[in-house]
Amino acid sequence: MLGMAAFESLYVWRKPEIRERLDWYFQVSLNRLPAKYLLCRRVPVHDELDGLTEEELWRLHDNAASEFHRIRQGIREGSISFKELMLEKPNLLDVKVALVKKMLRHCNFCRWNCRVDRTTGVKHGTCQLESATRVSSYFHHRGEELPIRGTKGSGTIFFTSCNMRCVFCQNADISHDKDNGIVFTPQMLAWAMWQLRMEGCHNINLVGGEPTIHLHTIVEAINMLRFFKETYAEAVDAKADIYYPYSLDTRNAYYEGEFNTPILWNSNMYMSGETMKILHELVDIWLPDFKFGNNKCATWLSRTPWYFETVSQNHKQIYEWGEDIVIRHLVMPGHVECCTKPVLRWIAENMPDTPVNIMDQYHPDCYCNPSDPRFDKRYSDMARYPTEEEIMESYRYARSLGINFEEITFEKSLRFHPLFFR
Incomplete structure (x- = not known):
């Protein structure tokens, strides 16, 4: 297939510092390996789930997860054949x-x-959500990192609301407005994932806002992924590129007769350990943000306490699991010494060789934008772009630490940009 062949031939996959770190995702995207959720369906749970307590379910989960990782390792090594694995009910994904x-x-x-009990609507937590999930839009995203966007785009689904309150948020219409978008059932979400992959997207990119607070809908939707015959017209209302003439092709998503797509988790990583355990056997590639280098800045700029210990622990967990991951760090004006350098130093010490995108696209938005009615003078120091010197110092520091950032950050056309060598 032209789309698959073009993706595989991208120069970035000839770079060992990228290919070796993202090999599982690469193989699943090309339908040479099964996505994790397909393996979950083949891990049996020898108990009926109805009536079990949460504690009992976690015991079943952890035992089944161990079997999952044995099977996945065998699949990667070629010692286990996917064809010989039976679909099971109930299975790990059901748990x-x-x-x-x-x-x-x-x-x-x-x-x-x-x-809070989000099923009752009586009381709300930080995200202000009840049980309903809203999607602002979904489409082929052409602006992600090259291994993610590839040649046909990343199948990106933007969920509304967030568990952080970044004052400079560039998606505030989504993250700060819990009523933005269209209510999506798990069935609608699964169908949108199917549509994007069938149109050629290289992955399903779950983002927001923040996907973590929609975990229940996302996991149930993944459990429903299949080759659909019916159409969910209500979901199409949220498709931002609906008028582009994409065609549906089963070959984009076919693995041993099953619908196959990599699941990408695009998150602020401010999540619980329980959520990490749920996602471990579902996410094929992680695309996390690591914004702040200390809790003081995180609390001031995003109203988020316990930030550094939470986000660093979750990043480290992913690394220790041996997962495919690309870390994003946004260089913020006036925060190179307090945030950028501590984050980069932590990555170098705890996640060596991990691909990192050091992002220079900060612009003053929301409460930091003087032309916005929401502008708050308390954040006047954030009402500017990072200077060229701030960006260059971030790059120089990353290079001095030996961080794996150049291929992802600059890409081929910009790798020899004269700014980098100033």
């Missing part, structure tokens, strides 16, 4: 669905651990 439904009743999806 994950049951768990997130119970978690929703005392919501502990993220670090806030609000413990």
Whole structure:
């Protein structure tokens, strides 16, 4: 297929510092390996799930997760054949669905651990959400990192609301407005994922806002992924590129007779340990933000306490699991010494060789934009772009630490940009 061949031939995949770190994602995207959720469906759980307590479900989950990783390792090594694995019921994915439904009743999806019952609508937590999930838009995203956007785009789904309150948020219409977008059922979400992949997207990119607070809907939707015959017209209303003439092709998503797509988690990583465990056997590639180098800046600029210890622990967990990951760090004006350098230093010490995108596209927005009615003078120091010197110092520091950032940050056309050598 032209789309698959073009993706595989991208120069970035000839770079060992990228290919070796993202090999699972690369193989799943090309339908040479099964996405993790397909393996979850083949891990049996020898118990009926109805009536089990949350504690009992976690015990089943952890035992089944161990079997999942044995099978996945065998698949990677070629010692286990996917064709010989039987579909099971109930299975590990069913347990994950049951768990997130119970978690929703005392919501502990993220670090806030609000413990509110989001199914009743009586009380709201930090995200202000009840049980309904809203999607602002979904489309082929052409602006992500090259391994992510490829040649046909990243199948990006923007969820509304967030568990952080960044004062400079460039998606504030999505993250600060919980009523933005269209209510999506799990069935609608699964269908939108199917549509994007069938149109040639290289992955399903779950973002926001913040996807963590929609964990229940996302996990249930993943459990419903298949080759659809019916159309969910209500979902199409949120498709931002609906008028582009994409064609549906089964070959974009075909692995041993099953619908196959990599799941990408694009997140602020301010999530709970329980959520990390749910996602471990579902996410094929992680695309996390690591914004702040200390809790003082995080609290002032995003109203988020316990930031550094939470986000660093979750990043480290992904690395220790041996997962495919690309880290994003946004260089913010006046925050090179307090945020950029500590974050980069932590990555160098704890996640060596991990691909990093050092992003220079900060611009004053929302409460930091003087032309915005919401502008707050308390954040006047953030009402500017990073200077050229701030950006260059960030690059120089990353290079001195030996961080794997140049291929992802600059890409081929910009790798020899004269600014880098100043």
